[in-house]
Amino acid sequence: MCAQESNVPAVTPIDRSTLLDLYRRMVVIRRTEEQLAKSHQQGLIHGACHTYVGEEAIATGVCAHLRPDDAVFSTHRGHGHALAKGVAPRELIAELFGRATGCSRGRGGSMHLFAPEIGLMGTSGIVGPCILQATGAGYSFKLLKTDRVGVAFFGDGAVNNGAFHEGLNLAAIYRLPVIFVCENNQYATEIAFKDAAGNPNVGERGAAYGLSGLVLDGNDVLAVHQAAGAAIARARAGGGPTLIECRTYRTRAHAEGMRDTGYRSPEEVEQWKAKDPIARYRTHLTESGAVRGEELEAVEAEVQSLVAEAEVFARNSPWPAGATACDHVYYEPTVSQAVAH
Numbered sequence: 001m002c003a004q005e006s007n008v009p010a011v012t013p014i015d016r017s018t019l020l021d022l023y024r025r026m027v028v029i030r031r032t033e034e035q036l037a038k039s040h041q042q043g044l045i046h047g048a049c050h051t052y053v054g055e056e057a058i059a060t061g062v063c064a065h066l067r068p069d070d071a072v073f074s075t076h077r078g079h080g081h082a083l084a085k086g087v088a089p090r091e092l093i094a095e096l097f098g099r100a101t102g103c104s105r106g107r108g109g110s111m112h113l114f115a116p117e118i119g120l121m122g123t124s125g126i127v128g129p130c131i132l133q134a135t136g137a138g139y140s141f142k143l144l145k146t147d148r149v150g151v152a153f154f155g156d157g158a159v160n161n162g163a164f165h166e167g168l169n170l171a172a173i174y175r176l177p178v179i180f181v182c183e184n185n186q187y188a189t190e191i192a193f194k195d196a197a198g199n200p201n202v203g204e205r206g207a208a209y210g211l212s213g214l215v216l217d218g219n220d221v222l223a224v225h226q227a228a229g230a231a232i233a234r235a236r237a238g239g240g241p242t243l244i245e246c247r248t249y250r251t252r253a254h255a256e257g258m259r260d261t262g263y264r265s266p267e268e269v270e271q272w273k274a275k276d277p278i279a280r281y282r283t284h285l286t287e288s289g290a291v292r293g294e295e296l297e298a299v300e301a302e303v304q305s306l307v308a309e310a311e312v313f314a315r316n317s318p319w320p321a322g323a324t325a326c327d328h329v330y331y332e333p334t335v336s337q338a339v340a341h
């Protein structure tokens with residue numbers, strides 16, 4: 001737990017079905033990522049594949065509070081955000097396999113996941129702009145007088161980018177309904193954040209822009225769920241933006257197939273594996289008596305078959321037809337929209 005966690009409101013009780021749902025969402029992300037890592041080794045994924053293994057508590061805790069009409073913008077490490085926002089494993093795996101049944105119809109691959117119908121407004125291989133896109137979404141939600149929120153997920157590698165400064169400043173000026181979630185996994189590829197930041201306390205930077213900033217244990221799904229819930233409720237009620245720094249760790253290489261030595265020690269990786277968010281949560285649930293071990297095993301078994309079926313679905317899906325290469329690339333208004341314009 002980090003010192004600034006005193007900013008987090010007192011924990012309110014969560015009902016059993018939500019407790020189980022949080023567990024299931026994390027397990028869906030973990031098993032899907034493990035499958036994708038295997039598929040990458042088999043040559044089924046064309047292009048990069050950055051997994052979210054070790055960071056599942058963050059997307060899960062935040063997205064549990066979001067509605068389909070809230071907008072999420074994410075990064076190159078976006079599989080977990082897509083799944084937590086509601087993309088089905090089969091649509092995610094098919095997308096990474098480049099198939100027509102993928103969430104971006106096979107056009108995007110790992111780093112360009114879109115499902116606007118459920119508010120996944122895009123993941124991006126460019127570090128930083130998701131902060132500005134979420135700020136823009138928040139601006140439009142405010143102009144439209146809705147209670148919708150924009151959420152940006154980004155890594156520590158994005159916080160010394162100008163987009164961070166511009167987005168947080170604008171959101172604070174207009175008190176926009178935006179949640180800025182920094183997933184501080186301590187490294188940007190092979191650069192340690194402590195060597196790249198004059199002030200490595202990201203949550204503290206919120207005060208410099210005039211908005212609330214928190215630092216959380218990002219491997220504690222209940223802490224993330226609690227803090228994100230309060231921040232999202234405040235944003236919906238017109239209370240403005242929040243910056244949430246979640247301290248976490250990626251336990252696999254930066255991307256599948258990349259070397260994972262020379263910049264961090266095996267001991268450090270092992271120390272973080274011992275803080276695995278899913279194992280920790282499982283222990284908490286069973287030891288507190290909130291949920292029985294058999295219930296969690298049933299969830300594991302259900303998710304295992306879900307992901308296995310999703311992989312078969314993706315592998316058997318067709319490639320996009322050549323004649324459709326230009327479809328789904330630009331916005332295509334319907335006839336009535338075109339007339340209205």
Ligand SMILES: Cc1ncc(C[n+]2csc(CCOP(=O)(O)OP(=O)(O)O)c2C)c(N)n1
Pocket residue numbers: 076077125126127128154155156157158185187188189254
């Ligand atoms: C604007 C920009 N600069 C550099 C890169 C190259 N790049 C790809 S991933 C990455 C590291 C990102 O680290 P972080 O934001 O902390 O996310 P993480 O990979 O740790 O989840 C970099 C520098 C890029 N994609 N975009």
